[in-house]
Amino acid sequence: MGAKLDPARTRLANYPFVLTMQPRFGDMDSLGHVNNVAIAALFEEARVAMNRAVLGASHVALPQERRPLPVVVARVEIDYLREVRYPGSYQVAVGVGRIGTSSIQQVCGLFEDEICLALCDAVLVHRGPTGPVPVPEPVRGLLTTMAFPAQVPATTT
Template sequence: MGAKYDPARIRLANYPFALTMQPRFGDMDSLGHVNNVAIAALFEEARIAMNRALLGANHGGLPHERRPLPVVAARVEIDYLGEVAYPGTYEVGVGIGRLGNTSILQVCGLFEGETCLALCDTVIVHRSENGPAPVPERVRGVLASMSFPASAQVPAGSGA
């Protein structure tokens, strides 16, 4: 059975943003591995870090309103490719997989060195009081600069 993900996803260099992270002792399961919920939290923290780095502390909301851009996570999908151990230091790569009219697909990979241990796709929906609303142009422009893959170059011998 072949991989159901794009092979470009398992290369940290393809992600335009990366955050170094360390799981906590309390993140371990009974087998001594970092548990699935903690891995989801690492992905969430990295996504938020990218959003804050790009859009500011209020995630692109209007500064005078002092409230974040109104978004909600509509879907989170995680593929576990290897075991994540405690203690350890990991890199979480983040990029924008797709910008829709009202939604944003953020793609992430969790790496130990060059080895990808997990992948995460999260669909974020921009909201108004009446439901989904178009992503503001100023936010779209900033997020577009973080498209995945970070480089459109195809490695030699990849067959693409």
């Protein structure tokens, strides 16, 4: 994310996809906070949900060679801005920050009542049988509909 926080990232309305989630009791640490690993899992689940919504519900169930976007996660960076407590209901928001030749940057925010609690950047690399390959144009077009900042109201699930 860099040394300076982008204020646009802390606004829920800027994300094109929003998933409401509840952490589990087992996600809590001894201080009553949702632990860092559980927060990373919330971000992961929301990224997968957005990809399934855009690329088809069977996207992750298909064999690797038949998926429209076979990817590996190359990098994840999380900034924890405020405490996340159990129990609670949170909105995990996702958008596509950038599409490179063979990579996709997904930007995410974790929100409670419009207050940003954490931000996440993930870089996914599109893979072929022998390594990175260009993101196919049809997939690129679909992912572009989820660009951050959102141009239309968020899709909430």
